[in-house]
Amino acid sequence: MSDELKRGLEGVVVAESGLSFIDGDAGKLVYRGYAIEDLAEHASYEETLYLLWYGELPTESELAEFSDSMAAERRLSDDVLETVRRLAEADEEPMAALRTVTSSMSAHDPDTDADPTDHDANIRKGRRITAKMPTALAAFARIRDGDEPVEPREDLDHAANFLYMLNDEEPDDVLADVFDQALVLHADHGLNASTFSAMVTASTLAELHSSVTSAIGTLSGSLHGGANANVMRMLKEVDDANQEPTEWVKQALEEDRRVAGFGHRVYNVKDPRAKILGERSEELGEAAGDTRWYEMSAAIEAYMQEEKGLAPNVDFYSASTYYQMGIPIDVYTPIFAISRVGGWIAHVLEQFEDNRLIRPRSRYVGEKDAEWIPIEER
Numbered sequence: 001m002s003d004e005l006k007r008g009l010e011g012v013v014v015a016e017s018g019l020s021f022i023d024g025d026a027g028k029l030v031y032r033g034y035a036i037e038d039l040a041e042h043a044s045y046e047e048t049l050y051l052l053w054y055g056e057l058p059t060e061s062e063l064a065e066f067s068d069s070m071a072a073e074r075r076l077s078d079d080v081l082e083t084v085r086r087l088a089e090a091d092e093e094p095m096a097a098l099r100t101v102t103s104s105m106s107a108h109d110p111d112t113d114a115d116p117t118d119h120d121a122n123i124r125k126g127r128r129i130t131a132k133m134p135t136a137l138a139a140f141a142r143i144r145d146g147d148e149p150v151e152p153r154e155d156l157d158h159a160a161n162f163l164y165m166l167n168d169e170e171p172d173d174v175l176a177d178v179f180d181q182a183l184v185l186h187a188d189h190g191l192n193a194s195t196f197s198a199m200v201t202a203s204t205l206a207e208l209h210s211s212v213t214s215a216i217g218t219l220s221g222s223l224h225g226g227a228n229a230n231v232m233r234m235l236k237e238v239d240d241a242n243q244e245p246t247e248w249v250k251q252a253l254e255e256d257r258r259v260a261g262f263g264h265r266v267y268n269v270k271d272p273r274a275k276i277l278g279e280r281s282e283e284l285g286e287a288a289g290d291t292r293w294y295e296m297s298a299a300i301e302a303y304m305q306e307e308k309g310l311a312p313n314v315d316f317y318s319a320s321t322y323y324q325m326g327i328p329i330d331v332y333t334p335i336f337a338i339s340r341v342g343g344w345i346a347h348v349l350e351q352f353e354d355n356r357l358i359r360p361r362s363r364y365v366g367e368k369d370a371e372w373i374p375i376e377e378r
């Protein structure tokens with residue numbers, strides 16, 4: 001057995017997957033063979049989920065049936081809504097609230113007692129979890145602002161319904177399309193940390209809600225999904241101080257701080273999702289007659305490339321895109337979660353096709369022959 005240390009498991013291959021392929025040097029991402037650019041332009045989030053979960057693009061009738069079955073699961077039980085209310089009233093942090101609420105959904109899921117590896121039961125549970133998380137998130141965001149939650153509508157698609165529940169107003173086509181694209185872009189990304197977390201949990205034969213709960217916790221950190229909110233906090237700070245964005249970044253680098261939204265474990269070039277979201281951010285700015293958020297972002301991108309050779313990741317331009325859509329900053333990472341849940345579930349389904357307990361080792365560097373010291377002598 002080799003004792004070679006791979007810190008952060010960098011470059012270690014631990015599974016075979018047919019879900020997403022990343023070429024980190026070419027800046028290429030595909031889901032089940034389809035380029036992310038094509039999916040962003042042509043596929044809805046529901047269609048993308050179908051592709052990930054069932055392995056192929058749906059026909060028109062398959063997509064309609066799948067979308068309807070998701071829409072029918074959007075409503076929360078009274079108990080779950082009560083949990084959302086309590087967490088909002090306690091001013092819980094949104095990712096923590098989403099984690100707790102999603103975990104609590106298992107109490108009301110008719111399939112929680114099924115064998116944890118039962119594929120059909122996992123698809124049904126996956127559909128419920130994916131359909132209900134946006135409802136819980138929108139309700140949480142409204143209640144903490146003193147507003148009443150808005151009931152989901154079955155006649156809207158997944159993306160438009162979320163914006164409707166968040167704002168109590170049907171989004172226009174532009175906003176609904178941009179949001180749907182953002183959901184498609186965030187749906188899967190190989191063995192990123194939160195997906196790996198879901199897989200580790202599933203590998204013990206834990207029930208699906210546990211895998212998703214583990215993954216939400218993992219996504220919340222600032223090195224992973226939490227970076228999107230930090231990007232916007234940085235842009236706001238620069239704007240409030242009327243500072244040159246590059247000055248802010250220069251100072252951060254001098255102080256050895258990380259600049260949120262830059263760098264990636266797999267991409268050595270610009271993340272293809274950041275390219276698409278950058279375009280959306282610019283278009284939203286142009287439509288509003290205020291391109292300041294996009295321009296600040298573009299200036300930081302050029303500076304980071306020049307100074308550090310680091311390119312933006314998906315979290316960089318999602319920030320200004322969501323900001324210009326009027327979405328509260330601390331809801332950005334939970335939005336990542338309501339999309340990525342589709343990928344987490346797809347990887348758990350795949351894991352169960354050929355499961356083996358995931359259990360790496362550490363190299364022990366502590367003492368091995370310590371002599372016991374009675375407590376009164378320590």
Ligand SMILES: CC(=O)SCCNC(=O)CCNC(=O)[C@H](O)C(C)(C)COP(=O)(O)OP(=O)(O)OC[C@H]1O[C@@H](n2cnc3c(N)ncnc32)[C@H](O)[C@@H]1OP(=O)(O)O
Pocket residue numbers: 008222223224225227257258259260261262263264265266308310313314315
């Ligand atoms: C959806 C996602 O999860 S995408 C990632 C979202 N996270 C962020 O945007 C947070 C900022 N980025 C980072 O912290 C990192 O780039 C990570 C965590 C994404 C990847 O980290 P790793 O692959 O472990 O790279 P590592 O942390 O070893 O960094 C390599 C070098 O680049 C530097 N670096 C990497 N990212 C950044 C950054 N954003 N700002 C400043 N320096 C950075 C590191 O300081 C390090 O430099 P050094 O070798 O001189 O010490």
Ligand SMILES: O=C([O-])CC(=O)C(=O)O
Pocket residue numbers: 188189190191192193265266313314
């Ligand atoms: O792949 C990663 O490590 C992080 C990432 O971009 C994602 O999860 O979308």
